Amino acid sequence: MSSLRARQKEDRRNRIVSSAKTLFKKKGYEKTTIESIAVAAGVSGVTVHNYYGTKAGVLLALVIESDKQLIARLNESLPRNESDIVSLAVAFAREVMDHAIANLEKDIWRQVIAAVTTEAGTRLSTAYSQLDDQLAHVLVRRIEAAQAAGALPDHLNPVHLGRALFQLQNARFIEFISSDAMTQDEIETRLRHDLVALFSVCASAPST
């Protein structure tokens, strides 16, 4: 049973986040004031602070929602029988970039990345990191499938490979949003180069 109070709170949260999304897209991040978000949501400016701590907190809340959709979409669309790891990682990266651009301007994504680091340890930043883990896990599952199909050596740890690929993809994603001039194609090329080079090493490394 949800009390009236709980429902009102939920309502305000929704109004704040959706007002913020509209304003961010319409006026950009910097030019959107907390006060204007508050007015659009029908609450006081201090209430926005009480709910989300900072303006970046509101942004993070909004991104977390859309990232949940991204995870669902990736689970759906990422090929389930891809045995070439380079293709897999590139397809993953492409979906992530498509999703990012469809939802917010690069300018705003930069604020997201900044907020995740400066507000490390807060509720919202932690939630964001957990979504990253889930994203990495989408890769892990595909790698497990490839391994089961015999496309990868048995001694390989799929969790480790999935996380490594995610880190690399994420680093390149940040590079993508860090410059307005950077294209998806250029990032794709760089990621390809990363992977081709790494896969060429073939060290007989001990599994420490």
Place this chain on the structure above:
Amino acid sequence: MSSLRARQKEDRRNRIVSSAKTLFKKKGYEKTTIESIAVAAGVSGVTVHNYYGTKAGVLLALVIESDKQLIARLNESLPRNESDIVSLAVAFAREVMDHAIANLEKDIWRQVIAAVTTEAGTRLSTAYSQLDDQLAHVLVRRIEAAQAAGALPDHLNPVHLGRALFQLQNARFIEFISSDAMTQDEIETRLRHDLVALFSVCASAPST
């Protein structure tokens, strides 16, 4: 010939950055006001803004100086005949983390990472990115040496491998500073896992 004006400017820059470093280390980033930096440096608060744009700009200027030393140190100390890429990357990562911790608190490094992304495209952020390129190049040179020594296949592109390793190391570095609880050892382990997994793939990838 440097005019009096140019020398005075240089002087003020030095005073601002060194005052800032002292204050950041003593009181932390948030609790250091631009005004207090200005007072310590003997200029007005607005002058600090005129010189560095933002408080984060001052921080970036200070980090850039210390990163130059890091590059020099890495060029010196990183083993010149290391044929094992995992060991090379791990040694690199360790030096970077040692240097970071010796200079500033994690808390402040988080502000650095945030500033580099939000202020993407500014003079200081660009300078920081160029230093990253130089850091990656330290790796590239070691890889070239290893390749020349026959420890790596000829078709491998050392620039691509160096950049990929740097991206991975950098991602793990950010993970390191993002949590006060995260230890260097844990990061080292994760980086090792990344690399061992990646090097196990051994795809016969086309050099696209």
Place this chain on the structure above:
DNA sequence: TAAAAACTTTTATGCAATAAAAATTTTTGC
């Protein structure tokens, strides 16, 4: 339904960031 509890709003303060006007100091040209 009245007291208690939970929230939101009002009010106030500090600081970053920015802009424009005023004041100062160095340069330049004679």
Place this chain on the structure above:
DNA sequence: GCAAAAATTTTTATTGCATAAAAGTTTTTA
């Protein structure tokens, strides 16, 4: 050398984020 011009800093003022404390309001609970 000195006066006008140019460059640069400081003063002054404003906006907005962030935070805290007090005041006011609404829901809960007994």
